[in-house]
Amino acid sequence: MAYPYADPRETRLLSKHFGEKDAIGIDGWIERGGYRALKKALGSMSPDEVTGVVKESGLRGRGGAGFPAGLKWSFMPKDDRPRYLVCNADESEPGTFKDREIMRWTPHQLLEGCIIAGYAIQAEHCYVYIRGEFVDIVRILNGAVGEAYERGYLGRDILGSGFDLELTVHLGAGAYIAGEETGLLNSLEGRRAEPRIKPPFPAQRGAFNMPTTVNNVETLASVAHIVMNGADWYRQWGTEKSPGTKLFSCCGHLQRPGNYEVSLDFNLRDLVYELCGGPPEGRALLAVIPGGSSVPIMKADEIDCDVSYEGIEAAGSMLGSGGLIAMDESTCMVRAVRKMVEFYAHESCGQCTNCREGTAWLAKILQRIERGAGREEDIPLLLDISANMAGRTICPLSDSAAVPVVSSIQKFEHEYLAHIRDGTCTAVR
Amino acid sequence: MERKQQPVVTVRIDGVPVAVPQGTTILEAAERLGIVIPRYCYHPGLSAPAVCRMCLVEVEGAPKPAPSCVQQVQDGMVVHTASAEARKARRAAVEFLLVNHPLDCPICDAAGQCELQDYAFETGQLRTRNVEPKACWVATR
Numbered sequence: 001m002a003y004p005y006a007d008p009r010e011t012r013l014l015s016k017h018f019g020e021k022d023a024i025g026i027d028g029w030i031e032r033g034g035y036r037a038l039k040k041a042l043g044s045m046s047p048d049e050v051t052g053v054v055k056e057s058g059l060r061g062r063g064g065a066g067f068p069a070g071l072k073w074s075f076m077p078k079d080d081r082p083r084y085l086v087c088n089a090d091e092s093e094p095g096t097f098k099d100r101e102i103m104r105w106t107p108h109q110l111l112e113g114c115i116i117a118g119y120a121i122q123a124e125h126c127y128v129y130i131r132g133e134f135v136d137i138v139r140i141l142n143g144a145v146g147e148a149y150e151r152g153y154l155g156r157d158i159l160g161s162g163f164d165l166e167l168t169v170h171l172g173a174g175a176y177i178a179g180e181e182t183g184l185l186n187s188l189e190g191r192r193a194e195p196r197i198k199p200p201f202p203a204q205r206g207a208f209n210m211p212t213t214v215n216n217v218e219t220l221a222s223v224a225h226i227v228m229n230g231a232d233w234y235r236q237w238g239t240e241k242s243p244g245t246k247l248f249s250c251c252g253h254l255q256r257p258g259n260y261e262v263s264l265d266f267n268l269r270d271l272v273y274e275l276c277g278g279p280p281e282g283r284a285l286l287a288v289i290p291g292g293s294s295v296p297i298m299k300a301d302e303i304d305c306d307v308s309y310e311g312i313e314a315a316g317s318m319l320g321s322g323g324l325i326a327m328d329e330s331t332c333m334v335r336a337v338r339k340m341v342e343f344y345a346h347e348s349c350g351q352c353t354n355c356r357e358g359t360a361w362l363a364k365i366l367q368r369i370e371r372g373a374g375r376e377e378d379i380p381l382l383l384d385i386s387a388n389m390a391g392r393t394i395c396p397l398s399d400s401a402a403v404p405v406v407s408s409i410q411k412f413e414h415e416y417l418a419h420i421r422d423g424t425c426t427a428v429r
Numbered sequence: 430m431e432r433k434q435q436p437v438v439t440v441r442i443d444g445v446p447v448a449v450p451q452g453t454t455i456l457e458a459a460e461r462l463g464i465v466i467p468r469y470c471y472h473p474g475l476s477a478p479a480v481c482r483m484c485l486v487e488v489e490g491a492p493k494p495a496p497s498c499v500q501q502v503q504d505g506m507v508v509h510t511a512s513a514e515a516r517k518a519r520r521a522a523v524e525f526l527l528v529n530h531p532l533d534c535p536i537c538d539a540a541g542q543c544e545l546q547d548y549a550f551e552t553g554q555l556r557t558r559n560v561e562p563k564a565c566w567v568a569t570r
Contacts, residue, residue, distance in 0.1 A: 388521035
């Protein structure tokens, strides 16, 4: 059986070997062409050349912000301080489960990317900060790290190149905010995962106050393919501004939920209706959140766009992490947004006033509206609180909590009004 | 160790130019002009966590208000500590702080020597928009 659902219209680059048990071990991975890119990079390329290829490829960070990966690497200062590479595997954006599958099925794909990226920035230690709930994945990843050490892909003098890299898998303890890169670095150092004030950026002062690059799992996994086949090869997919392929974790009211990897110029509507099979039989699609709960909600008729960063942005949302959540007409939007805001209220680290107080306040108001005790003036109040939260805090969690509130009021105000005026819900039961 | 002469930068705060050594924060530079930017979590003897969000000011050309206790001045920077944007940010911070704060000034021992009270008056928030119970939110099903 193919990996839960597969579709010929996918472009399976990272997910090619999903579902193949043999690909998990190092022998199976080498049979499938693994570690050839590493040999190429260490054997025939300088660190700057590796960075150059990744820069040319236009690979953008897959964690959510979409910052060009090669450019990020080139920010690393070239002094004699120790440098670190941190792989952000703390995948906790609601609706996102792509990194988990990369690590579950192809742990060596990630490790190869880590080693190449480590070489490019001349890191001495790579930390893979993995979400603590991924207990089974940690076991797989640790097994893979052991295998890589045994074969000489990690440790001293990798493949006789003179390049040393140690790799540690570090378990998080379950905080969403530890997925924010500077929160992650604090957590890695044994502190509370409270995001740091930027500047200084991690490239200047990151883990243990040393230059650090933080990259998402999917970003690093893409690196080996780019180094092996070149920037032009990678640019055959996607658009000018968003080259390559992207994994979409599709969940919610869909007939075939799961991970789908598509070229970044794929149509979002086709992804939802063709690949995922659309909403269940007899139900109409109500809304789609294309990139994890931190991006604006799209109405069902707004999704005829490219899945590229700029395509989704032009359609009024963001690509984010690629965690696609589909909601059909049985969804109560007020309840869905209330659940999301409760999540942010729970996960707010509490350092900034606006976020700590604002998320909880929003949650209480939404709970009251859902109970049927809402007031008309609650809608402008929700919008005003959201405006006061966005862009006023150290990290973007506060903005993320405001996003579903604002976008749902813009697009589904009638659902709020039904709760407030009539005490009814427009969801089709 | 040889001490290097700190380069001096000139910034304009609320229309008044001031020359300060590079690395000075906006908040410190403003104090040289006698402008006190409201703050709670900042103390000159401690590290600045920049979490109370009271000291946000408007910096021309910046996309969002800047925490003046950590943002360092740059040459040619134009800062507004009392513009509509800055006042709106401050008002929001006070409102958020009051959401879970008892509004019992008439019987409170701190009344009259309370910066929160002063700022609440200053930002004109004698009534709260909050009608929720002052308690920790509890997740519902």
